[in-house]
Amino acid sequence: MEEPMHLRARRITREELYQLVWDKPMIRVAEEFGITGNGLAKVCDRLDVPYPPRGHWAKKEAGKPVVTLKLPPRRDEIPSAADIHPTPPKPACSPAEEQAAAAVADRIRDVVVPESSDNLHPRVQAWIVSHKKRQKEREQENNRSRRREINWAPPLIPDLTERDLYRFRATSAIFYAVEKAGGTIEKSPASGKVTFLIDGHQVECSIVEKLMQSLKQWQEQRKWTAFPEYCKSGLDSSGFLRISITTYLKDGRPEWVESQKIKIGQLLPTIVSAIMAAGPTLKEMKREHEEQQKRHREAEERRYEARRLREIDEKRWNKFREYVANWEERERLMAFLTEVEGRLATEGDVTISDRTLREWIEWAKAKAEALNPFGAGAAGMFQTIARVTQWS
Template identity: 50%
Template sequence: METEQLSRQVRRVSRDELFELVWRRPMSRLAEEFGISGNGLAKICDRLRIPYPPRGYWAKKDAGKPVTTRDLPPRPAGVPEWVDIHPTPPMPPAPPPIEFPPEAALAADVAVPETIDNLHPKIAAWLRQHEREQREREQENRRRKHDPWSFAKPLFEDLTPRDLYRFRVTSAICTAVERAGGKVADAPIRGKMVFVVSSHKVACTIVEKMVQQPVRPEGEAPKWSAYPEHHQSGLHSSGYLRVTIDTYLNRRQYQWIETSKVKISDLLGEIVGTIIAAGPILAEEQRRREESARQSREAEARRREAQRLRELDDGRWRQFRARAIDWEERGRLLEFVQELQRVLETEGDAEVGEKLISEWIEWARAKIAALDPLRNGAREFFKSL
């Protein structure tokens, strides 16, 4: 425990000290004490121009074989004498497993339909969309036949078995989510779904898993989808679906991929349970963000208030020192006025400008009195700061 605590502290070591350490015990063990990797320690030694044992040095030494040590060369210009070794931060703990809320059990009896006769309304709309696009393309091409400068566009392909399978799986997921209390907010035919659970949006992608398309000597592979433009060119269907919850939950992205032995129908409960569990998870994450933002605002307010008080205190101290200077100036001026008064008594009064010398002295006394910071007492003095 003590070694672990030491490895979590920043260590400042000198170049000479680090040189002695790397030749005293293996780099991997020393690096562990510093809380860094052996490669990180080697980089520090390289930066400080510190030679360290080569690979196999400690094995030879333990076996009693002769080994060669090196001296620490003089420190080159620009190379620091000290280094602060910061330990690598520990890995964050693994997120806790998701607990499915009781509502998820309401969708336990939902299964992937065998046909497309009774799909979820939003998925059934995909069928109508495809039929409409096919019909509109056919009508457009018929119009283009009468225009010698127009060329017919390719017709929309019929939906393939892979398309229809994805439709059926997506329909089952949508039905199950709604059965468990969620909503289907957006369902584009590309498969980038958006569910709403507990007022929080959960993005989910239900698409074909793509693989690199092998070169076929017999020519181009047959069409596997009526919408090849929805997928990256050069890739081909793997024959399996991939379901991904794109919204991160507990710093993790959840994903399921079919295999030859495990189908989406086998994973439906887990997928829907995770989607439904996303609502409370996102609500808790939002609460934490809002709490963190509140604490940040309060910390910023405290910082601003502390800064205001510091500035106020600095201003008061500047005024205090300025009043002390006025006090010193007042004493010096009073001595000067007293000397003027003595000269006046010796030479006699006379008119200078618009005033007599005695009036000028009274004028100066009034100005000097205004410099007295204590003329109204200590209480008024500190109130004025």
């Protein structure tokens, strides 16, 4: 079957790719290839093609000077071109999944993101209480330091900012909605890295501020939050929240980011439906994993059994060859003893050590006869071979 046009790979040379990424923003070039900006950056790295740094196009639009990096000569280990494969579209939801999402949306239709911090979810309200307690303890610690005339005291903990409170309100709405949809909250740290329990499976989510590169002085960075320990330095608030399911799912990790037009309240049914759907997905993934492990064990058992049978067969064959060698040796020995008996007739019987020559011949015949594989017949020989095991 011929591959659909929108899924066909597109070959591009280093020179072509270099021209594209310096003509327009990476995200726009990536869209033309049907991949993400990060995916395009990896292709550039593979072909050793430099691309504009963060903020390049903003500076250029603002009329500020920018630096254009030159395309370096191709080294031997660097390919001259690459095939860029578009990201396949996500499969459409099944009727059952659409029905489940509609049921979740119906159950949480009354849940909204509150405009005030009153009546927040108890888990979120506990964050505010804990923060005030920490503030009070830090203030008391500062007062003690001043009374002792200590030159340094730990800084006071700032009040919750509007961005903190908005995140709390959005998180509260998500908590209430998940519980109404049938899930439970297992872990709920103030960092926003929360864990829900859906159908007995842990679904880890991130309800955090979307951050962006900051151009502010370091003293002004992270003043948008009372929890600077939860974000990296050099980053600033974008003014929007980012919600994502961080638990690995076979269809990827869903993520939602606010914008000027779309807020968390509008995304709430979609977010909660995805969280609730993650439970059955994880259940199915667990079942598939267990089946895969079962198949692996069965394959290992088959390989072990085949190896065991090969070893037994090889040992049985060696036993058969041993019988052949014994038979040939017996035939030689008996022929030799016939010659010895002939000499006995001409030379006469004599005593050698504690035995006569005839007794020595009978002793040798008994030893040679012990090599006979047909002592119990051909069937007896093969019965002995059949009793050979892996550990024989």
